[in-house]
Amino acid sequence: xxxxxxxxxxxxQTPADPRVPIGVGDDMAAxxxxxxxxxxxxxxxxxxxxFDLRTASPQQAxxxxxxxCLSDCAAMACQPAAILLSVALPADVDQDFAQALFAGCxxxxxxxxxxIVGGDTALWDQxxxxxxxxxxxxxxxxxxxxxxxxxxxxxxxxxxxxxxxxRHMTFTPRITEARQIAAxxxxxxxxxxxxxxxxxxxxxxRRSGVGAIIESAQVPIHADAHQLAFQDxxxxxxxxxxxxxxxxxxxxxxxxDVARVQAACALPITRLGQIxxxxxxxxxxxxxxxxxxxxxxxxxxxxx
Amino acid sequence: xxxxxxxxxxxxQTPADPRVPIGVGDDMAAxxxxxxxxxxxxxxxxxxxxFDLRTASPQQAxxxxxxxCLSDCAAMACQPAAILLSVALPADVDQDFAQALFAGCxxxxxxxxxxIVGGDTALWDQxxxxxxxxxxxxxxxxxxxxxxxxxxxxxxxxxxxxxxxxRHMTFTPRITEARQIAAxxxxxxxxxxxxxxxxxxxxxxRRSGVGAIIESAQVPIHADAHQLAFQDxxxxxxxxxxxxxxxxxxxxxxxxDVARVQAACALPITRLGQIxxxxxxxxxxxxxxxxxxxxxxxxxxxxx
Numbered sequence: 156x157x158x159x160x161x162x163x164x165x166x167x168q169t170p171a172d173p174r175v176p177i178g179v180g181d182d183m184a185a186x187x188x189x190x191x192x193x194x195x196x197x198x199x200x201x202x203x204x205x206f207d208l209r210t211a212s213p214q215q216a217x218x219x220x221x222x223x224c225l226s227d228c229a230a231m232a233c234q235p236a237a238i239l240l241s242v243a244l245p246a247d248v249d250q251d252f253a254q255a256l257f258a259g260c261x262x263x264x265x266x267x268x269x270x271i272v273g274g275d276t277a278l279w280d281q282x283x284x285x286x287x288x289x290x291x292x293x294x295x296x297x298x299x300x301x302x303x304x305x306x307x308x309x310x311x312x313x314x315x316x317x318x319x320x321x322r323h324m325t326f327t328p329r330i331t332e333a334r335q336i337a338a339x340x341x342x343x344x345x346x347x348x349x350x351x352x353x354x355x356x357x358x359x360x361r362r363s364g365v366g367a368i369i370e371s372a373q374v375p376i377h378a379d380a381h382q383l384a385f386q387d388x389x390x391x392x393x394x395x396x397x398x399x400x401x402x403x404x405x406x407x408x409x410x411x412d413v414a415r416v417q418a419a420c421a422l423p424i425t426r427l428g429q430i431x432x433x434x435x436x437x438x439x440x441x442x443x444x445x446x447x448x449x450x451x452x453x454x455x456x457x458x459x
Numbered sequence: 460x461x462x463x464x465x466x467x468x469x470x471x472q473t474p475a476d477p478r479v480p481i482g483v484g485d486d487m488a489a490x491x492x493x494x495x496x497x498x499x500x501x502x503x504x505x506x507x508x509x510f511d512l513r514t515a516s517p518q519q520a521x522x523x524x525x526x527x528c529l530s531d532c533a534a535m536a537c538q539p540a541a542i543l544l545s546v547a548l549p550a551d552v553d554q555d556f557a558q559a560l561f562a563g564c565x566x567x568x569x570x571x572x573x574x575i576v577g578g579d580t581a582l583w584d585q586x587x588x589x590x591x592x593x594x595x596x597x598x599x600x601x602x603x604x605x606x607x608x609x610x611x612x613x614x615x616x617x618x619x620x621x622x623x624x625x626r627h628m629t630f631t632p633r634i635t636e637a638r639q640i641a642a643x644x645x646x647x648x649x650x651x652x653x654x655x656x657x658x659x660x661x662x663x664x665r666r667s668g669v670g671a672i673i674e675s676a677q678v679p680i681h682a683d684a685h686q687l688a689f690q691d692x693x694x695x696x697x698x699x700x701x702x703x704x705x706x707x708x709x710x711x712x713x714x715x716d717v718a719r720v721q722a723a724c725a726l727p728i729t730r731l732g733q734i735x736x737x738x739x740x741x742x743x744x745x746x747x748x749x750x751x752x753x754x755x756x757x758x759x760x761x762x763x
Contacts, residue, residue, distance in 0.1 A: 169575060191494045195541060240501065280507075288499070290497060
């Protein structure tokens with residue numbers, strides 16, 4: 156059972172609930188409170204899985220943990236309203252370490268004027284685990300993964316691949332850009348790219364009940380993907396599709412609105428494909444031929 | 460630096476924010492959303508710290524993780540509206556383990572009609588870590604730790620001590636009782652007893668800016684504390700004050716209201732002392748003499 160399958164199993168075990176208009180399976184959940192809709196997310200960052208304290212500072216680890224969670228807020232075009240932190244600290248760290256970790260968390264949250272409202276700290280004889288929960292608020296209609304329609308343009312912010320060279324620790328969650336884009340035109344579906352386009356686009360398509368065609372020549376490839384390709388002899392496109400940890404926005408909208416969101420957003424936005432009816436995902440190469448969808452991405456761990 | 464000091468340091472680092480009427484330092488935080496007040500909590504349960512998988516099943520571990528967080532909801536007299544789960548799974552567990560863990564979480568949440576709305580799962584080569592975040596809703600005035608006044612009666616639900624003999628894995632969060640009590644009379648302050656009365660009452664007093672006198676003869680001692688005392692030759696009262704993990708409610712109210720909350724609550728409620736002016740905490744023995752406040756409780760771990 157793969158992680159993805161386990162989350163699907165959990166989703167399947169969770170009965171529909173009128174108080175929960177968006178449950179397990181989107182970037183955030185939505186819960187109805189009297190007078191408002193609360194968006195919620197939890198996300199963990201573990202030493203040697205999501206960061207490595209042999210090379211990263213505690214500030215960097217804390218900042219990444221918070222920014223990963225804020226990237227999910229961006230994916231719903233929502234404003235983060237509050238953050239909670241839970242930290243399992245190795246028993247041998249000192250006070251400076253704990254304070255530096257917290258300072259990294261706080262700086263990341265303050266960049267989006269988001270207060271840290273609660274926390275839990277415990278010591279254990281295992282590695283550092285940081286868990287971040289976010290509360291967000293949005294307009295009446297949060298942007299989910301579920302609304303993509305055949306004919307929609309598929310767009311991404313920024314460029315993809317090679318984040319492991321360093322960007323995975325230093326990225327900026329696309330909260331500002333998400334709100335610029337969502338204000339400029341109706342978005343049908345959106346998510347953040349955490350596990351790589353090859354894994355994440357099928358998730359969006361599955362939630363929306365659609366297929367997709369991506370034009371490989373249009374995929375915006377990051378300079379880091381080219382550098383990594385030079386090192387490991389893997390094509391830059393494979394890095395852009397499979398590496399993960401881009402934390403860019405993937406979104407779908409009417410083709411006529413693409414120019415408008417490009418004009419509204421400070422970051423480059425690339426149209427790289429279109430949503431089609433059915434459930435198939437295809438990669439169209441520069442000669443017009445269709446290639447099978449690449450396997451891989453970050454989601455490769457499995458439970459026995 | 461002790462865990463408690465670190466949380467106080469974090470609280471001191473967190474600027475006041477009009478959007479956050481209750482921040483770090485109470486059982487839950489409160490965040491203003493348009494039209495409602497969201498109560499939030501995060502809490503972790505770690506293998507060999509909060510449970511031990513050598514003796515506990517994954518169901519029990521999951522249930523305890525959720526119930527610890529729900530106990531904080533009880534402490535604010537709030538109704539849990541949603542739960543988020545984050546699980547760092549040891550890489551060598553199988554699918555049955557993961558499903559049993561989730562089943563334990565779900566059963567605990569369903570006991571209070573609380574939906575699990577989101578989650579995060581990752582595998583690592585370390586021990587199991589479960590983090591639970593809760594969203595709660597309440598009336599316009601959640602019951603905090605900060606409102607105790609000189610002259611208030613100090614009460615607890617149930618009885619205390621010796622939870623390590625087994626109750627710490629099987630307790631029921633006092634959500635129902637908290638709502639019965641809060642509906643019966645105005646509560647000035649409340650918290651749940653997780654680290655032991657000896658540690659938790661000073662926290663409530665510090666937040667309220669008051670002192671307290673506890674009559675040792677009135678402390679309700681659990682049968683488990685007597686059994687443990689028989690095993691380790693430590694007085695039962697010391698267990699009742701210091702053991703922790705009781706997950707009972709500690710609350711303060713006008714003395715005239717004690718009978719009313721006792722009548723409203725299905726569990727026994729014991730009046731065991733009173734709030735006084737100042738900041739001192741004293742233990743009054745059966746001869747009327749004052750003893751110094753016991754040190755200890757669960758909060759004994761320190762950062763270097």
